Amino acid sequence: xHARTDAADTTPSWPDDIFAxxxxxxxxxxxxxxxxxxxxxxQRVLDSSTMRGIPLTTEEEGVALLAGAWTGGQRGVLLMQSxxxxxxxxxxxxxxxxxxxxxxxxxxxxEWGEFNPWQVPMGSTTQGxxxxxxxxxLRASDxxxxxxxxxxxxxxxxxxxxxxxxxxxxxxxxAKVFTK
Amino acid sequence: xxxxxxLDRRQVVSTLLANRKDVVAIGGLGASTNxxxxxGDHARNFYLWGGMGGAAMIGLGLALAQPKLPVLVITxxxxxxxxxxxxATIALQKPxxxxxxxxxxxxxxxxxxxxxxxxxxxxxxxxxxxxxxxxSRAVTTLAEVEAFAQAVQDVSxxxxxxxxxxxxxxxxxxxxxxxxxxxxxxxxxDLGFNPI
Numbered sequence: 001x002h003a004r005t006d007a008a009d010t011t012p013s014w015p016d017d018i019f020a021x022x023x024x025x026x027x028x029x030x031x032x033x034x035x036x037x038x039x040x041x042x043q044r045v046l047d048s049s050t051m052r053g054i055p056l057t058t059e060e061e062g063v064a065l066l067a068g069a070w071t072g073g074q075r076g077v078l079l080m081q082s083x084x085x086x087x088x089x090x091x092x093x094x095x096x097x098x099x100x101x102x103x104x105x106x107x108x109x110x111e112w113g114e115f116n117p118w119q120v121p122m123g124s125t126t127q128g129x130x131x132x133x134x135x136x137x138l139r140a141s142d143x144x145x146x147x148x149x150x151x152x153x154x155x156x157x158x159x160x161x162x163x164x165x166x167x168x169x170x171x172x173x174x175a176k177v178f179t180k
Numbered sequence: 181x182x183x184x185x186x187l188d189r190r191q192v193v194s195t196l197l198a199n200r201k202d203v204v205a206i207g208g209l210g211a212s213t214n215x216x217x218x219x220g221d222h223a224r225n226f227y228l229w230g231g232m233g234g235a236a237m238i239g240l241g242l243a244l245a246q247p248k249l250p251v252l253v254i255t256x257x258x259x260x261x262x263x264x265x266x267x268a269t270i271a272l273q274k275p276x277x278x279x280x281x282x283x284x285x286x287x288x289x290x291x292x293x294x295x296x297x298x299x300x301x302x303x304x305x306x307x308x309x310x311x312x313x314x315x316s317r318a319v320t321t322l323a324e325v326e327a328f329a330q331a332v333q334d335v336s337x338x339x340x341x342x343x344x345x346x347x348x349x350x351x352x353x354x355x356x357x358x359x360x361x362x363x364x365x366x367x368x369x370d371l372g373f374n375p376i
Binding site for chain 2: 028029052054055056057058060061062063064065066067068069070071072073074076090091093094097098099100159161
């Protein structure tokens with residue numbers, strides 16, 4: 001059984017802040033690979049009448065999907081966990097080649113009190129992978145800064161076509177707790 | 181090596197696009213992208229020169245954004261095999277305007293003709309069907325290609341999938357533009373979208 005530390009148990013409002021920003025920027029397609037840290041935002045998206053939540057089998061599908069969405073006139077955002085970033089690497093090459101707006105929100109594992117060593121290698125390289133792939137990285141480490149970081153990320157991604165990843169730190173989400 | 185009675189890839193693609201009307205055609209990395217160019221360059225052709233495994237998902241994003249527009253992904257067996265999960269993703273979304281045609285020569289033609297999994301084991305029609313794409317067809321005749329091309333125009337009855345067995349003969353290289361930004365903006369312009 002998995003439980004969460006109090007950061008998640010008290011139903012934080014930062015996912016609602018993210019949802020409001022995405023709505024304001026007219027985001028329509030929201031591909032995702034589920035993650036506990038994104039569960040509230042995913043639920044908001046699935047309940048929305050303007051956004052379409054699109055479950056993926058693997059994260060790189062979402063990069064290609066966003067290219068197609070933009071070609072058809074819609075904006076999107078990719079939701080994933082840090083371990084999924086590695087799955088995207090080759091597909092990230094579409095972003096500078098096709099020049100479509102790319103925004104991804106990544107819940108971090110493998111940092112800040114991580115219990116599972118298997119999460120650490122990819123979590124430790126997530127930022128580097130993005131930067132080497134031409135994606136600018138912003139980070140939110142506490143709930144208070146989420147709205148401003150999201151606003152900046154969405155603005156530069158959609159207005160200036162600057163490929164952008166927001167890392168939602170494990171400190172913000174709450175380290176996953178494993179109990180027997 | 182070519183087997184007897186298999187279809188010619190160029191004839192298949194020119195048949196698929198002969199009466200295309202509003203179709204946006206996405207050509208997967210490899211010979212397929214050249215094939216859609218050989219059938220005639222078009223403002224609504226999306227030529228892929230990379231992103232292997234992504235053609236079907238680009239089709240899904242486009243189809244969801246433009247639900248009244250027929251969207252046709254034309255790709256090879258190797259490219260489709262790299263994105264098999266996307267068939268499950270597409271089946272779940274049920275985009276009624278999306279069609280996928282795989283040109284299956286059972287080989288990686290661009291890299292020396294190494295045999296692919298479809299040559300001896302993998303059944304792409306069975307995979308598509310089992311993922312939940314009910315209209316999944318094994319195509320071996322030109323008449324079946326024509327029927328699929330007609331079905332592509334029906335944007336209310338997809339998604340649909342066709343695996344077209346083609347011969348593995350080399351054909352004349354006809355190379356489309358490699359400028360990805362041009363390709364995307366040309367389609368966007370044709371659909372009525374302004375530059376940012």
